Amino acid sequence: MAKLKFKETFTTAHTGKMEGMVSFSTTSARNSFCQKQQKTPGSVCQSCYTTKGFLKTVVNSKKLSGNYDLVTTQLVEWDKIEGIQQLENTKYIRLEAFGELENELQLKNYLALVRKFKKNNFALWTKRTDLLKKVFKTEKKPKNLNILVSSILVNSPTKLSPELQKVVDKVFTVYTKEEVNKNGININCGSKACLTCKLCYTKNKVSEINELLK
Secondary structure, X not given: OOOEXXXXXXXXXXXXXXXXXXXXXXOOOOOHHHHHHOOOOOEHHHHOHHHOOOHHXXXXXXXXXXXXXXXXXXXXXXHHEEOHHHHHHOOEEEEOOOOOOXXXXXXXXXXXXXXXXXXXXXXXXXXXXXXXXXXXXXXXXXXXXXXXXXXXXXXXXXXXXXXXXXXXXXXXXXXXXXXXXXXXXOOOEOOOOHHHHOOOOOOOOOOEEEEEOO
């Protein structure tokens, strides 16, 4: 594993609702699942925010591409990332702000990171329910990790199997304005900053996170 630095791997300069947050992400530009879903009719991936505005540059950055190679091809020795101890000063950390899980190894690497920083609260967003099922057959979910399954289709929350209900904390779904007005959907994401909301990063009774399509 090549010698890496904290700022070369973790993102600290977020904007919008994630301003002030820290994340570790790969890139949707290289993820095979992302590329496939962006061509799927009705999928939220067709409106992926990472393909818009300045984020086009972000997802093609050396950092996120390097992270993709790092976590999908080898067991990561997190201790060897210079300055990673800075995470101890960050209570809430997001996994995958700009990408998606590519394989089982990537998820196992994230679990190792979460276990290393037990006093931090991590949240992982993923549509890869297939990988969750495979990995958690043998792995135990850390208590300081929230897993959010992102619904692939707009206006259609993913249905969790009993198997997934044991490890998934919340389902994240994007809705159109028409659907919200028609069925009175409660939009509980987007109006607050993540750092003040913390709904996705803490243990609570809210199981559905709903956001308006941008």
